[in-house]
Amino acid sequence: MKRVACLILCLVGCVAVLSATPALAKKPIKVGIVDCYSGPPSTYTNDVRDAFKMEIDKINAAGGVLGREITFVTRDSKFKVDIGLSAAKELIMRERVDILMGTINSALALAVSDLCRKEKIPFVVTFSKSAKITGAKGHRYVFSITENTAMAGKAAAVGLSKKPFQKYWIAGDDYEYGHAIAEGVWANLKNMRPDVKLLGESWWKVGEPDFTPYITAILAAKPDAVIVATGGRDCVPFLKAAKATGFNQRVPFYMHTATELSTLKPLGLDAPEGVLGTSNYFFYYPRSAANKAFVKTFQKTYDRYPAVGAVYGSLAADFIAGAYQKAGSVDTEKFVDALEGMTVDSPLGQVTMRAYDHQAMLPMFMGVTQKIEGYNFLIAGDIMVIPGEKVMPSVAEIKKAR
Amino acid sequence: MDGAANITAAALLQQILVGLSRTTILFIVSSGLSLVLGVLRIPNVAHGSLYMIGAFLTYSVATLAGGGTVGFIVALTVAPLGVALISFVVERGLFCHLYEREHLMLLLFTFSIMLVFGDLVKLIWGSDYRSLTAPLFLQGSFSIQGFPFPRYNLFLLLVGPLVAAGLWFLTNKTKIGKIARAAAVDREMVGAMGINVSWVFAAVFVIGCYLAGLGGALVAPTQNITQGMDHTIIIEAFLIVIIGGLGNIWGALLGALIFGLTDAIGILIWPQFAIVFPYAAVVVVLLFRPKGLLKSTW
Numbered sequence: 001m002k003r004v005a006c007l008i009l010c011l012v013g014c015v016a017v018l019s020a021t022p023a024l025a026k027k028p029i030k031v032g033i034v035d036c037y038s039g040p041p042s043t044y045t046n047d048v049r050d051a052f053k054m055e056i057d058k059i060n061a062a063g064g065v066l067g068r069e070i071t072f073v074t075r076d077s078k079f080k081v082d083i084g085l086s087a088a089k090e091l092i093m094r095e096r097v098d099i100l101m102g103t104i105n106s107a108l109a110l111a112v113s114d115l116c117r118k119e120k121i122p123f124v125v126t127f128s129k130s131a132k133i134t135g136a137k138g139h140r141y142v143f144s145i146t147e148n149t150a151m152a153g154k155a156a157a158v159g160l161s162k163k164p165f166q167k168y169w170i171a172g173d174d175y176e177y178g179h180a181i182a183e184g185v186w187a188n189l190k191n192m193r194p195d196v197k198l199l200g201e202s203w204w205k206v207g208e209p210d211f212t213p214y215i216t217a218i219l220a221a222k223p224d225a226v227i228v229a230t231g232g233r234d235c236v237p238f239l240k241a242a243k244a245t246g247f248n249q250r251v252p253f254y255m256h257t258a259t260e261l262s263t264l265k266p267l268g269l270d271a272p273e274g275v276l277g278t279s280n281y282f283f284y285y286p287r288s289a290a291n292k293a294f295v296k297t298f299q300k301t302y303d304r305y306p307a308v309g310a311v312y313g314s315l316a317a318d319f320i321a322g323a324y325q326k327a328g329s330v331d332t333e334k335f336v337d338a339l340e341g342m343t344v345d346s347p348l349g350q351v352t353m354r355a356y357d358h359q360a361m362l363p364m365f366m367g368v369t370q371k372i373e374g375y376n377f378l379i380a381g382d383i384m385v386i387p388g389e390k391v392m393p394s395v396a397e398i399k400k401a402r
Numbered sequence: 403m404d405g406a407a408n409i410t411a412a413a414l415l416q417q418i419l420v421g422l423s424r425t426t427i428l429f430i431v432s433s434g435l436s437l438v439l440g441v442l443r444i445p446n447v448a449h450g451s452l453y454m455i456g457a458f459l460t461y462s463v464a465t466l467a468g469g470g471t472v473g474f475i476v477a478l479t480v481a482p483l484g485v486a487l488i489s490f491v492v493e494r495g496l497f498c499h500l501y502e503r504e505h506l507m508l509l510l511f512t513f514s515i516m517l518v519f520g521d522l523v524k525l526i527w528g529s530d531y532r533s534l535t536a537p538l539f540l541q542g543s544f545s546i547q548g549f550p551f552p553r554y555n556l557f558l559l560l561v562g563p564l565v566a567a568g569l570w571f572l573t574n575k576t577k578i579g580k581i582a583r584a585a586a587v588d589r590e591m592v593g594a595m596g597i598n599v600s601w602v603f604a605a606v607f608v609i610g611c612y613l614a615g616l617g618g619a620l621v622a623p624t625q626n627i628t629q630g631m632d633h634t635i636i637i638e639a640f641l642i643v644i645i646g647g648l649g650n651i652w653g654a655l656l657g658a659l660i661f662g663l664t665d666a667i668g669i670l671i672w673p674q675f676a677i678v679f680p681y682a683a684v685v686v687v688l689l690f691r692p693k694g695l696l697k698s699t700w
Binding site: 039042201217220241245246250262267 | 409410413416417420421423424427524529530531532533535536541542543549550551552553554555621623624625626628629630631633634635665666669670673674675676677
């Protein structure tokens with residue numbers, strides 16, 4: 001008897017679910033997102049997903065694209081290449097997604113990119129900072145809508161070359177991201193300012209618990225400025241140690257993600273002031289109507305400030321929807337052709353997808369951490385805008401790398 | 403590169419002091435691990451998770467108590483006790499039924515506890531970074547011969563010897579300490595003397611875990627409180643316990659000193675390859691003393 005009741009309940013449930021989904025004239029466009037949604041990286045990836053959802057909800061409410069709804073499914077890669085890659089395969093084979101999106105893990109992004117090249121599925125990279133994605137390992141089906149280490153390095157070099165510093169020290173995470181950022185900054189800076197000198201380098205393991213001994217050792221070398229190539233979860237403890245030792249008052253230092261919301265918010269008003277950083281986006285900059293509207297909607301929907309990931313999520317949605325609209329069909333090849341060289345409006349203003357390497361031409365903002373009344377955490381001030389064209393490696397350089 | 407030219411006596415002294423303050427945390431955590439390992443024979447992989455919970459609890463308690471100096475002191479007292487309470491429940495509920503099992507089983511069991519704790523932390527506190535501010539009187543730094551030395555590190559330098567003295571008193575001067583040491587050598591004999599070994603084990607386990615929580619509470623203002631801090635510390639703590647001699651808390655002190663100091667000095671003299679130094683020290687110790695520096699209780 002119980003069994004029968006259970007069965008009936010199940011059936012009723014199924015019918016309810018089926019009738020809840022609106023009958024659509026056409027098959028929806030399905031986007032598969034593989035990214036790390038567990039552990040510390042989810043601080044960044046949640047913003048991408050949430051803003052993406054917000055944007056496609058808006059597009060769907062307005063009738064979708066080509067009369068189709070855009071839907072998406074997510075898979076947690078747990079920051080592991082094997083898990084993420086099999087999830088990507090599953091999304092292609094079983095879920096039959098039209099497009100893949102992700103990932104914050106660069107090794108996984110490259111692996112999925114390779115898979116998408118073989119499967120001819122467009123892959124929109126949303127957070128990986130590896131310059132190889134649209135550089136040496138770029139191909140027809142991969143697109144990046146986030147800055148990469150080459151761009152960050154160049155932007156930082158442009159900013160730092162305007163400062164009077166000569167003797168530098170480089171310190172960073174001993175893995176690809178750290179070395180790539182450091183090399184990017186240093187090679188470009190050396191180019192722009194041949195008089196700069198490298199005093200030495202320190203490299204620590206990812207997840208280093210205590211930066212105090214590193215900072216005191218760097219201070220002993222007395223550099224004019226320090227390039228700190230650390231990212232993700234190491235930023236917060238590094239800034240803490242910088243504050244405790246008075247590092248920022250003794251020697252100016254640059255840290256790529258120092259000004260980002262996800263770095264500064266946990267520190268509250270205890271973050272060190274005067275730290276140089278670069279970012280693609282702040283919720284308070286650019287001070288345009290488009291950005292204000294975006295921040296307002298995001299805050300209303302999720303009850304928090306959008307961090308840089310939110311802009312990547314919204315760019316992804318707009319590029320995908322826009323390219324289908326422009327292509328006029330759901331054909332993958334036409335979609336890729338349409339996306340090449342396409343320009344969309346975003347909270348950052350107009351952003352163009354460079355046709356040759358499929359890298360979105362994002363501007364970079366260099367700012368200094370400051371206490372500003374009205375915020376219970378530090379924000380970036382004295383913002384210097386480095387436009388997308390100046391930040392990007394030239395097409396000739398990309399050609400050489402490939 | 404003229405890195406070597408920077409090594410002055412003052413820089414070296416300061417680096418040693420910074421290294422010693424790191425040693426304090428390592429010692430507190432690994433002495434707890436060693437105590438449990440020595441008396442209960444449990445290689446407690448979940449020890450790092452208790453350290454992480456200690457840090458998260460410190461954050462929450464300090465925030466609830468209104469932050470500032472009062473909040474920090476309340477948190478420093480309450481959070482390790484909270485961890486001790488959790489460990490008491492785990493010991494009485496789970497571990498005490500498993501002491502007769504072989505080591506591999508216990509290892510797997512503590513490993514699963516680590517995973518459960520990791521997910522619990524994610525459920526309760528989420529995946530964001532947390533950051534706790536040191537109380538005002540411990541913020542900033544003062545100068546030692548022109549080099550900055552954070553006040554909080556000085557505080558750690560004072561706490562370290564206190565904990566060591568407390569542990570010495572506990573193991574040598576109190577009845578429970580003496581029984582625990584005896585149980586470490588021969589638990590059947592202690593049982594035959596009419597002592598309830600099970601409760602001795604519970605007490606030792608709780609003390610060991612309290613130390614993990616204390617380590618987490620002390621480290622909270624110096625780094626970001628996040629998932630994953632359990633993995634980092636447990637690897638270091640096990641290495642320290644192994645080079646010191648399994649189950650010997652003074653071995654843990656020696657191991658922590660070696661680990662902390664080689665780390666800090668390595669950073670000063672060869673910063674590009676500093677990561678290698680403490681591990682190289684472990685290798686060297688194990689080459690010459692495969693059973694650890696001091697007498698193992700195993």
